Amino acid sequence: xxxxxxxxxxxxxxxxxxxxxxxxxxxxxxxxxxxxxxxxxxxxxxxxxxxxxxxxxxxxxxxxxxxxxxxxxxxxxxxxxxxxxxxxxxxxxxxxxxxxxxxxxxxxxxxxxxxxxxxxxxxxxxxxxxxxxxxxxxxxxxxxxxxxxxxxxxxxxxxxxxxxxxxxxxxxxxxxxxxxxxxxxxxxxxxxxxxxxxxxxxxxxxxxxxxxxxxxxxxxxxxxxxxxxxxxxxxxxxxxxxxxxxxxxxxxxxxxxxxxxxxxxxxxxxxxxxxxxxxxxxxxxxxxxxxxxxxxxxxxxxxxxxxxxxxxxxxxxxxxxxxxxxxxxxxxxxxxxxxxxxxxxxxxxxxxxxxxxxxxxxxxxxxxxxxxxxxxxxxxxxxxxxxxxxxxxxxxxxxxxxxxxxxxxxxxxxxxxxxxxxxxxxxxxxxxxxxxxxxxxxxxxxxxxxxxxxxxxxxxxxxxxxxxxxxxxxxxxxxxxxxxxxxxxxxxxxxxxxxxxxxxxxxxxxxxxxxxxxxxxxxxxxxx
Numbered sequence: 001x002x003x004x005x006x007x008x009x010x011x012x013x014x015x016x017x018x019x020x021x022x023x024x025x026x027x028x029x030x031x032x033x034x035x036x037x038x039x040x041x042x043x044x045x046x047x048x049x050x051x052x053x054x055x056x057x058x059x060x061x062x063x064x065x066x067x068x069x070x071x072x073x074x075x076x077x078x079x080x081x082x083x084x085x086x087x088x089x090x091x092x093x094x095x096x097x098x099x100x101x102x103x104x105x106x107x108x109x110x111x112x113x114x115x116x117x118x119x120x121x122x123x124x125x126x127x128x129x130x131x132x133x134x135x136x137x138x139x140x141x142x143x144x145x146x147x148x149x150x151x152x153x154x155x156x157x158x159x160x161x162x163x164x165x166x167x168x169x170x171x172x173x174x175x176x177x178x179x180x181x182x183x184x185x186x187x188x189x190x191x192x193x194x195x196x197x198x199x200x201x202x203x204x205x206x207x208x209x210x211x212x213x214x215x216x217x218x219x220x221x222x223x224x225x226x227x228x229x230x231x232x233x234x235x236x237x238x239x240x241x242x243x244x245x246x247x248x249x250x251x252x253x254x255x256x257x258x259x260x261x262x263x264x265x266x267x268x269x270x271x272x273x274x275x276x277x278x279x280x281x282x283x284x285x286x287x288x289x290x291x292x293x294x295x296x297x298x299x300x301x302x303x304x305x306x307x308x309x310x311x312x313x314x315x316x317x318x319x320x321x322x323x324x325x326x327x328x329x330x331x332x333x334x335x336x337x338x339x340x341x342x343x344x345x346x347x348x349x350x351x352x353x354x355x356x357x358x359x360x361x362x363x364x365x366x367x368x369x370x371x372x373x374x375x376x377x378x379x380x381x382x383x384x385x386x387x388x389x390x391x392x393x394x395x396x397x398x399x400x401x402x403x404x405x406x407x408x409x410x411x412x413x414x415x416x417x418x419x420x421x422x423x424x425x426x427x428x429x430x431x432x433x434x435x436x437x438x439x440x441x442x443x444x445x446x447x448x449x450x451x452x453x454x455x456x457x458x459x460x461x462x463x464x465x466x467x468x469x470x471x472x473x474x475x476x477x478x479x480x481x482x483x484x485x486x487x488x489x490x491x492x493x494x495x496x497x498x499x500x501x502x503x504x505x506x507x508x509x510x511x512x513x514x515x516x517x518x519x520x521x522x523x524x525x526x527x528x
Contacts, residue, residue, distance in 0.1 A: 003089060006078055008100075009108045010038040012143030014150065016078075023077055029054055032154035033070045035147035037091070037100035039159045041110055043378045044097040046360040048347065056153040064354055071098060096357035108141045109163070115141075116170050123173070128181035135174035139190045142167060145197075162373045168194060168204065175207045184214040195224075199231055206243040213251045221251040275340035275368040278399065281331040282324055322424040323401055330399050330422060337420065339394040342368060344412075348404030349426060355404065358411040362387050365398075365412070380411055388415035395419065406431035 009015040014031045016023045025031050036045055036053050051063045060066070075088040082088050092099050104110040119134035146163045147155060154160075171187075171194045178187040191208045198204055205228045212221035225248045229240050240248070334341055344361045347354060359380045366376055366383065369390045377383060391414045403409045403425040413421055413436065423429060445451075 003079070005106070006090060007106050008034075008038055008102060009143075010035050010147055011108045011112060011141050012145070013148045014038070018078065025077075026073070028149070028151050030070055030073065032147070032150040033067075034074060034100075035150055035154070036157070036159065037098065038102070038107060038109055039146065039163055040100075041107070041113070042099060042102055044094040044099040044359070046097040046357040048354045048356045049097070049360050051354050053154045053157045059354070061351075096359070112138045112141050112170075113166075116166075116173075119173065119177075123177055128177045129183070131177040132174060132181050132183060132186055135170055135177065136186055136190070138170060139167075139174060158367065159373075168198065168201070172204065172207060175211050179210060179214055182214075184211040187211060188215060199228070200235065202228075202232075202241050203243050206247040209244070209247040209251055213247075218251055222248075225251065274338075275342050275396075277343040277368065278330050278334065278341045278397075279323075279327050279343060281328055322426075326399055326401065326422050326424050330397055333420070334397060337395045337397040339396045341397040341399065343399045343401065345401045346403050346408055348402045348408055358408060359383060361400075361412055366390065384411040387412070391419055392416045393418070398422070400424070403427075403429070405429065 004019045007017045014025060014035045016025060016034070025034060032054060033050065036050060047064060047067055050067050051059045054067070055063055071091060072084060075086070075091050076082050078090045079088045087093060090101050092101060102110060104114045115134050115138035119131045119138065122134060123131040146160050146167070171190050174187045175184075175191055178184050188208075188211055191204075191211055195201070195205055195208045205224065209221045209224055212218070212224065225240075225244065228244060232238050232240060330341065342365050344356070344364060346356045346361060362380065362383045363376060365387055367373070369387075371386065371390060375386075377386060393416070395418045396414070398412065398414065398419060398421045400409045400412055400421065400423045403423050405425075405427060406429050409421075409423050409429075409432065423432065
C-alpha cells in the first residue's frame with residue numbers, strides 16, 4: 001500500500017497533514033518534540049538534546065522513556081497501523097538520535113531555505129528583480145513566529161532562535177534587493193511586520209525608513225524614525241545609531257522621491273566571544289600536590305602544553321575528585337590558552353541514560369566557536385572535521401568531562417598542535433593512551449592525612465573536624481557532608497567522634513545531647 005503524502009509546517013504554529021487530513025499532534029510537549037525535529041531540517045537530533053528542549057534543566061528520571069513514547073506515538077500518527085516496535089518511513093533512528101525524513105515538498109522550512117538560497121544566487125548574478133520575487137515568496141510561508149505556541153522552555157532553544165535570525169536576514173535581503181530593483185512597495189508588508197516584532201532592531205528600522213522613502217511615503221518614514229527614537233530613549237536610554245541617523249537624513253533630503261538613497265545598512269556579523277566555558281573552580285581545593293606538580297605538569301613552562309591528559313579513577317570509583325582536579329588544573333593553566341577554553345559534560349555514566357552523543361557535543365563547540373548554524377554540515381564525520389578546522393592555529397584548552405570510552409571523545413579531539421585536551425572518565429581509556437599518546441593518571445582516595453587536611457578546609461575552616469573516617473577518603477563526598485553540617489548548628493566542629501551518628505548517604509553528622517553533660521562518663525564495668 002503506497003504511503004500517503006505527509007506535509008509539515010513549523011513557520012508559525014506546528015501543524016501536520018496526512019493527505020488532506022490535518023493531524024492532531026497532541027499537547028504542547030508533543031508539538032515541541034515535532035518542532036525540534038523539523039527545525040533540524042533532516043539532521044539527527046540527539047536524545048539528550050530532545051530532553052533539554054522538553055524539560056530544560058530539570059528533566060525527570062523518566063525523561064528518556066517519555067521521549068521514546070513520543071517517538072512511538074508520532075510514528076503511528078504519521079503511519080496508522082504501524083506496529084509498536086516498527087521504525088516506519090518518516091521518523092528514523094540515526095546517530096544516537098532521531099531524524100525526521102523531510103524535503104522541500106513536505107516541509108515549509110525546507111521550502112523557505114531553498115527559495116532563499118535560490119534568491120541569493122540570483123542576486124549574485126545581478127538579477128535583483130528575480131531575487132525580490134523569490135524572497136517575497138519565501139517570506140509568504142511565514143504565518144507567525146517559528147514553532148508558535150510551544151512551551152517557552154522549548155522555544156528558548158538555540159535552534160529556534162537561529163531560525164528567527166534567518167527570517168530577519170531574509171527580510172533584510174529582500175529590502176536590499178527591492179531598493180536596487182526599484183520596487184520597494186513589494187517588501188513593505190514584510191518589513192512592517194518584522195519591525196513590529198523587533199521594535200528595537202535599528203538596522204531593520206533603518207531599512208524600513210529607506211524603503212518607505214523610496215516608495216514615496218516620506219511622512220510615514222519620518223513618523224517611524226520619531227517613534228523609534230523615542231522608544232530607544234525610553235527603554236534603553238540611548239540615541240539612534242549611525243544606521244538610523246543616515247536613513248533619517250535620507251528621508252529629510254528626499255522631498256520628491258528622487259534623491260539617491262544610501263544602501264541598506266548591512267548587518268554586522270556577530271563577533272564570537274572567546275569561549276570561557278570552564279566550570280567554577282573550588283575555592284577550598286586541597287591536596288593532589290603530587291599530581292598537580294609532577295604528573296600533570298605541562299611539557300613546557302614557556303609554551304602551550306599539547307597532547308591529551310586522561311584522568312581516570314581506579315576501579316571506576318565515582319566521587320574520587322576527577323572533575324574537581326581537572327577543573328582546578330585547567331584554571332591554573334588557562335592563561336596559556338589565549339583563544340579560550342571549551343568544556344562539556346558528556347554524561348557518560350548518567351543513570352537516567354541521557355548520555356550526550358559526540359555529535360551534540362561537536363555542534364555545541366562549533367556554536368561556541370562562532371560557526372553559523374547554516375554552515376554546520378550533516379553527519380558526525382563532517383562536523384568533526386569542521387571542528388578540527390576551526391581549532392587549527394588556535395591555542396585552546398578543551399575539557400571533556402565524564403567520558404564513557406575512547407570512541408566517546410575521539411571526534412572531539414583537536415587535530416593540530418597548540419591545543420590541550422583533558423578527559424575525565426571512570427574508565428582507563430587505554431585506547432586513547434595507545435592511539436593518541438595520552439598521558440594517563442589514576443586518582444586514588446586520599447590517605448588519612450590528606451583526608452584530614454581536606455576536611456579541615458572544607459568542613460571546619462574555623463576549628464578542628466572529627467576523624468575523617470565516617471565520610472571516607474573520597475573528595476567527592478565532602479561537599480555532601482558540608483551541605484548537611486548546618487543542620488546541627490549547636491554542635492561545634494570539634495565535637496568528639498563518639499557523638500557523631502550516620503546520616504546517609506555516606507555522611508555523618510553530630511548528635512547534640514538533650515542536656516549538657518557535667519563531665520566525662522566513667523567507663524562501664526559490666527561485661528561486654
